[in-house]
Amino acid sequence: MKKRILLPDDERITQWYNVMPDIPNGILPPLNPANNEPLTPDVMAQIFPMGLLEQEMSVDRQIDIPEEVLDIWSIWRPSPLIRANFLEQKLGTKARIYYKYEGVSPSGSHKTNSAVAQAYYNKREGVKRLATETGAGQWGSALSFATHKFGLECKVYMVRVSFDQKPYRKSMINTYGATIVASPSPDTPTGREYLERDPNSPGSLGIAISEALEDASSREDTKYALGSVLNHVCIHQSVIGLEAKKQLAMVGEKADVVIGCCGGGSNFAGLAATFVPDKLNGQDIRLIGVEPASCPSLTKGIYAYDFGDVSARTPLLYMYTLGHDFMPPGIHAGGLRYHGMSPIISALLREKIIEARSAHQLECFDAAVLFAQTEGIIPAPESSHAIRAAIDEAMREPDKPQTILFNLSGHGLLDLASYDKFFAGALQDFAYPEEAVEEAKKTLPKV
Numbered sequence: 519m520k521k522r523i524l525l526p527d528d529e530r531i532t533q534w535y536n537v538m539p540d541i542p543n544g545i546l547p548p549l550n551p552a553n554n555e556p557l558t559p560d561v562m563a564q565i566f567p568m569g570l571l572e573q574e575m576s577v578d579r580q581i582d583i584p585e586e587v588l589d590i591w592s593i594w595r596p597s598p599l600i601r602a603n604f605l606e607q608k609l610g611t612k613a614r615i616y617y618k619y620e621g622v623s624p625s626g627s628h629k630t631n632s633a634v635a636q637a638y639y640n641k642r643e644g645v646k647r648l649a650t651e652t653g654a655g656q657w658g659s660a661l662s663f664a665t666h667k668f669g670l671e672c673k674v675y676m677v678r679v680s681f682d683q684k685p686y687r688k689s690m691i692n693t694y695g696a697t698i699v700a701s702p703s704p705d706t707p708t709g710r711e712y713l714e715r716d717p718n719s720p721g722s723l724g725i726a727i728s729e730a731l732e733d734a735s736s737r738e739d740t741k742y743a744l745g746s747v748l749n750h751v752c753i754h755q756s757v758i759g760l761e762a763k764k765q766l767a768m769v770g771e772k773a774d775v776v777i778g779c780c781g782g783g784s785n786f787a788g789l790a791a792t793f794v795p796d797k798l799n800g801q802d803i804r805l806i807g808v809e810p811a812s813c814p815s816l817t818k819g820i821y822a823y824d825f826g827d828v829s830a831r832t833p834l835l836y837m838y839t840l841g842h843d844f845m846p847p848g849i850h851a852g853g854l855r856y857h858g859m860s861p862i863i864s865a866l867l868r869e870k871i872i873e874a875r876s877a878h879q880l881e882c883f884d885a886a887v888l889f890a891q892t893e894g895i896i897p898a899p900e901s902s903h904a905i906r907a908a909i910d911e912a913m914r915e916p917d918k919p920q921t922i923l924f925n926l927s928g929h930g931l932l933d934l935a936s937y938d939k940f941f942a943g944a945l946q947d948f949a950y951p952e953e954a955v956e957e958a959k960k961t962l963p964k965v
């Protein structure tokens with residue numbers, strides 16, 4: 519048995535896979551909220567470079583990965599595929615469990631894959647500076663690293679609560695040479711407005727997105743970057759699945775079940791979408807996205823046009839959503855707190871090509887601790903949702919010799935405070951109330 523399956527350099531992936539042309543009945547375009555008309559590239563060009571906008575609307579299945587991106591990726595890519603045999607033994611299952619480990623990237627998660635690509639396309643078009651928001655800090659640190667590699671400046675608006683709770687993310691962002699402020703900040707009109715109302719405002723992802731967007735639109739040299747949800751981000755992440763398929767083939771395996779955790783959907787799309795052509799060709803394979811029970815956009819949300827941010831400033835995306843003013847419960851420590859879901863993942867669920875399920879945070883931390891004690895790696899709380907589902911699948915029919923593949927999207931070494939809370943019994947489960955779905959319906963934009 520091979521524990522660690524490494525893809526040789528001459529087998530490395532040089533083209534991304536874009537699932538959009540393969541989705542039956544396609545996906546509906548984003549709308550301009552001013553007139554409910556499909557968005558034209560020139561409107562979006564104020565905040566994103568054309569190279570990324572072309573990918574956003576691309577009908578090409580294969581897209582060349584620029585040499586400059588491959589070059590930086592070579593620091594950690596190809597990432598290893600690892601057989602979780604110690605976990606299998608502990609569980610007593612005949613299932614063979616493999617995980618693709620994205621925690622080997624410099625900033626510790628899959629987000630670096632897209633950050634490098636986004637920095638590259640901005641640099642190519644003469645952009646000098648990027649503005650972005652970050653919740654838990656993973657995207658902010660990934661983009662700080664990537665922008666520095668291309669000689670761009672970067673400003674990160676980090677949600678105040680996380681800024682205070684995760685000081686080492688701030689240290690990382692500073693180390694990579696980016697500028698970081700807690701949001702709400704005194705640096706933008708929206709930030710000042712919220713600070714005036716409440717100088718101790720904990721902030722929210724919505725406020726931080728608004729601040730980064732204002733920053734980008736107020737300066738000629740600056741554009742905006744988003745770390746999940748959008749089509750171009752999902753395309754960049756396809757390298758995860760393309761590598762994993764080759765690595766499985768190297769040990770004579772084919773996945774029966776493919777699992778990923780879902781926040782905005784990019785790491786799950788990156789892994790699972792590459793198996794969609796096989797599934798459409800009749801292969802018996804299940805693709806399972808796992809989200810937190812406290813933020814269940816795929817399993818309890820509404821499929822409709824909605825804003826991407828709390829302040830209702832972004833284009834309208836057709837997606838499963840809990841309503842753009844959804845506030846995640848404070849007790850939730852498990853990450854994955856976005857109100858919507860990537861339009862690609864949403865359309866794949868509508869077509870029943872993927873399945874969705876939710877998991878509670880305590881059972882996810884249980885799975886994370888079991889994983890850490892058997893395989894050694896302490897997972898990001900987000901990734902623990904995938905581990906939970908992988909274990910459940912392996913134990914549903916423990917005598918079935920199936921092959922399970924899941925994405926370990928990041929390590930949890932900067933999330934140890936959440937583990938401390940879990941061990942101290944300070945975390946609780948929270949089921950999303952049914953009434954909230956009805957409430958959310960009222961907030962959806964009329965299209």
Ligand SMILES: *Cc1c(COP(=O)(O)O)cnc(C)c1O
Pocket residue numbers: 627628629656657745746747779780781782783784785786854898900901927928929
């Ligand atoms: C951001 C993040 C996620 C969730 O984002 P997706 O776009 O759904 O992939 C999951 N895992 C880790 C480690 C993250 O940093």
